[in-house]
Amino acid sequence: MVAEVESGSRNAAGFAGKVILSVAFIWSCFQIYIASSIPFILAEKTGLNFVFNSQEARQIHLAFAIILAMLAYPLLKTSPRDRVPLYDWALAIVGASSCLYLLYFKIDIDARAGLPTAADLVFSTIGMISLAIAVFRALGLPLVIVASVFVFYVFFGHLSIMPEAIMWKGASFSKAMWHYWMQTEGVFGVALGVSSSMIFLFVLFGSLLEKAGAGSYFIKLAFALLGHLRGGPAKAAVVASALSGLYSGSSIANVVTTGTFTIPLMKRTGFKPEKAGAVEVASSTNGQLTPPVMGAAAFLISEFTGISYPELIKHAFLPAVISYIALVYIVHLEALKLGLEGLPRPSRIGTLASRLANVLFGFIFVGVIAIAVYYVLGWVKVAFPGMGMVSASLMFLVAYLVLLSAASRHPDLEPDDPNAPIKMLPRPWDVAITGFHFILPIVILIWCILIERLSPTLSAYWATMAMIFIVLTQHPLKRMMRGQGLFTEDFKRGWADFLEGMIAGARNMIGIGVATGAAGVIVGTVSLTGLHQVVGEFVEFLSGGSLMLMLLLVAVMSLLLGMGLPTTANYIVVSSLMAPVIVSVGASQGLIVPLIAVHLFVFYFGILADDTPPVGLAAFAAAAISGGDPIRTGVQGFAYDIRTALLPFMFLFNTELLLIDVGPFKAVFIFVVAVVAMMLFAAATQGYFFTRNRIWETAALLLIAFTLFRPGFWLDLVQPPFDERPGSSVVQMAGDMPENGDIRFVVSGPDFDTGKIYTKTLLVPLGVPGDGAERLQRSGINVMVEDGKALLEEPFPGTTYFQTLSDYDFYGDTPVEISLVELDAERMYKEIFYIPALLLLTLVVMMQRRRQTVPAF
Missing domain, CATH: 1.10.8 (Helicase, Ruva Protein; domain 3)
Incomplete structure (x- = not known):
């Protein structure tokens, strides 16, 4: 099931199989290459251009995704699984050519911007059709239908059969194809750019971490720590899924990875099949809430909101942790209802005082290490600016060898049979010591993002390189440290793990690559037609202007679309259409909603759709392991996830x-x-x-x-x-505000379309002290006080509040004015x-x- 959904169910042998594996491996190598400094070094040494800009990288990225989608996913259920038919080879070549056409003729295309030739239109059409076929193969029909509806609207939005509320003038074939395929407003837009620059490396990093053995390590560690508690296997499933969520962007893969071990153990300790599967489903879907990957959508949220990636991690961290703690508690309540006991564990050793001392020592030890790493590396950066990376690499190597040496003194973890009786849980320390070196690349990733403030792409690159080094060397080094002689087989094992990790990373990206391309069609339609304003007005009409009712409608929309769309595509569709509307309606009701809160709101409900009956694939995967009913598993999993549905409403307000x-x-x-x-x-x-x-x-x-x-x-x-002041006092109030203070006021004026008077609340940052009018002007607000009224002038295009205030009629008989200034009340x-x-x-x-x-x- 995972292969069919995530990486392609075709298992071709012979030449075709080698081609699929080779293309996947080359794709991973290409992504590592463009993220590194190698292209710039080669260009400097040879004088030749080995550097791919963002647009070129997107084109090659999509070409790889289309080739693998055509070869690894059969077109129909009746299509052969053990070989690649000729038509699939043809579709792969044609689809890739339509992408590489843009790369080969890039200079000519740039020169004739907006004026496509017949060849441009032919290749654009082929490209759009190829993308639709690739999406159908990798993700099924729903996303194809959704994208097709948007394309239909572009061409036929002017017909009388369309509702008058959403009609528009329509677009010619050449204009639409140029917009969709030949520039960066459509398929090759922001979403595909994020996929090619950031998401791939994080998915590859997770794949290598899994192949190295970290997945099994996290599961066993969770069991050793929590297995003795009431409902211990279920609690361990929650924690293991949370740890897997650190590097995995797929709820289905998470279910199978951890659920294969946890679900049978939950059943043996007293959980019914549906409840055992539901715990795993809720745990695994929530894994996509866990930074730093967040189901591959974290990078898109950062791009769309303009919030830096480290800031996004900070905002997303607390709700994710709260959600997981609550799920552990739900499992505990279920165990209490059933009267369950934990699994047997080794007897405690030592007095209470000695155990408390050990715990205290553990906290102090971890704290000392964290402080040492922070300040030592910080000192290296200051003392030797040019040697920071070399010094950090040496420190990583030393830490790796020390931790691996400690691991080599203990036997390697072996896969357990979940159906075999567990006579005794292992000691947590005996499990933990065998895999501390797996945490080093995660530490490097977080260090690069939060401390070094490197880009997510570069941070993932260095973490991936560290992971590759560990994958290749851990087995031979362990054998050498144990004094077990020759380690030729261990070198081969390391290379095999490396190749499998590189190939698995690329194959896991097929669906994301084509999904972000298809999502670009939807975003391109919105930018070409202004559809978000029309849909926003329609949803606002349905909600009667009520923000809470609108939020409920958006939540339902996300859940319904999420039944057929992957999380990433679902987030892009709903956020593109509804995020600006929620912010606008909130402002009209006096609620300043941060854009990041709105985007996380949409993202959370897109994730909940993964276990929403009747098509929650994660629930079907869990039911396949538990032997339970998939619909009941999905219903129960959604019941466990109600707490997650509460969080978005809470953090909006x-x-x-x-x-x-x-x-x-x-x-x-x-x-x-x-x-x-x-x-x-x-x-x-x-x-x-x-x-x-x-x-x-x-x-x-x-x-x-x-x-x-x-x-x-x-x-x-x-x-x-708030204490309300007349709008005419806005200039004086702005002048009295402290440095970097905010002023909150209510704008009142006629709607551009209807002429009705409506209000909107703004929170304007003022920056450095000075004259009130000048501070407002620097912030993008031009005010003129006349006859006791603060008249608002239309903002200039490109300024901060041009889009925010674009729905007011600044040239009607009734002026647009600041009617109230609101000061925080004591x-x-x-x-x-x-x-x-x-x-x-x-x-x-x-x-x-x-x-x-x-x-x-």
Whole structure:
């Protein structure tokens, strides 16, 4: 199932099989090549051009993806699996040629910009058809249908059969083909650029990490740490899936990788097949929430929002951790309901004091290492600017040899039979010591991104190179350290793992490569037709202007599209159409919604679609292992994921959960409160806390969770959040604001299309101190105070607020003005509402403890 979905179900032998493997390996080598400094070194040494710019890299990237899609995925269910028919060879050649045509004739194409020749139109048409066939093979019919609807709208949007609300003038064939294929507004747009520059290397890194043995290591480590607890195998499945999510972008592959081991063990400890599969599904789909990869969408979110990748990781980290902790708690509640026990573990050794001392020493040891790495490498950067990479490489080598030497003193981890009885869990340290060296490349990746502030591409490149070094050397070095003599076979094993990792990485990218190309068709349609404004108006009409109802509609849209589209394509479609609308409607209702919160909202619901019946492929994969019913598995998995559905609504209205403008100490406080709130929400939705809930207890837990998540809601009911000042005071207020302060005001004026008066709230950053009018002007707001009114002038094209205010009619009889200035009111702390919430929680706990029959832990 994984092969059919992720990397192609054709297992061709002979020449065809060698071609597929060779093309996949060459694709991986090409991606490493363009990410390295080798092209620039070769160009400098030889005087020849070995450098591929972003547009050229996209063209070659898609050519590789189309070739492999045609060869590795059969066209139809009846097509042969053991050989490649002639028509597939022809389709692969034609599809790749349509991409490479742009590369070969790039100078001529640039010279005739916007004026395609007959050859341009022929190759563009062939390219679009080839892409559609590749998408159909790799991802199925749904994405082809969605993209075709958008193409149909471009050509026939002017026909009378179209609803008047979405009609447009239409486009000629030559204009549309040029837009879609010959420039970077369509297929070869931002999405494909992110796939070719960032996503591939992260997927390749994960593939090499898996082939090196890290997947098995993480599973065994999770079991050693958690297997002795109630529902231990299920808790271990959650943690193992979270660790796999660090490098895996696929929920289906995550299900099979960890589920093959965890699901049978969950069943043996008392979980029903559907619940065992559902735990694995919920764990694996949530793996796509885990930075740094986030199902390959992290890089797209960063690109579309303009937020740096390190900042995005910071915003996405807390919700992902909260979601996983809550899932572990849900598993714990299920184990309490079933009265399950943990797996046997070795007897504890030593007194309580000695065990506490060991734990304390462990924390101190890890902290000392972290501080040493941070400051030593930082000192190397300052003392030897030109030697930083060399020194860091030497430190990596020393750390690698030390950790590998420690691992060599213990036997290698062997695959276990999940159906065999477990007489005793291994000691956590005995498992952990065998694979600490797998963590080094992950440390390098995070170090490069967060400390060195390298680009995601370059960071993934260095992490991948470190991983390749480990894959090639770990087995022969271990044999040498153990004094076991010749290690020829271990060298061969390392090379085999390397080749398999490179090939698997490329094959796992086939679907993502063609999906981002198809998503470019949708984004290109939006940019050509302005469709997002039309769809936005339609959804706004359906919601009656209610932001909450609109969010529910967007969530449902994401879930429905996600049933047929991969997460990445689903995110691109919905965010392109709806993200600006949510921001605009929020502003009209006085809610300033950060763009990153909106994009994460869409992304979260796209992920939830992976286990949404009736077509959640992750649920089908889990059911194939558990022997349960796939629909019931999907329904149960979605029930476990309700807590994940709550988070996007919470962080839209309480952006502190995304650590926006939050200091480190407050971040810790927010984390603790949010974890407690999410666990209470989980207890309410599962109907079990210390014992089975009564109806009023469930309602009370929901109320407490809501209060902990959003205490500001109750404060707004008691005290207004803003002191209102007349709009005419905006210039004076702007002048009084401190350096880098923000001013919040309400814009009122006639709608450009309807002429009706409507309002929009803006939060404008003011920068350095100075005259109020000048500070506003520098921010892109031109104000003129006349007759006690602050009249707003139309922003210039290209300025910050040109698009934001483009729906106002600045030349009508009614002027556009700043009607109100809103200053933060001095109010009591919103956290005061935690007190009644905690008192109510105490009452619920006391009432449940009287009925409790099973220990809570």
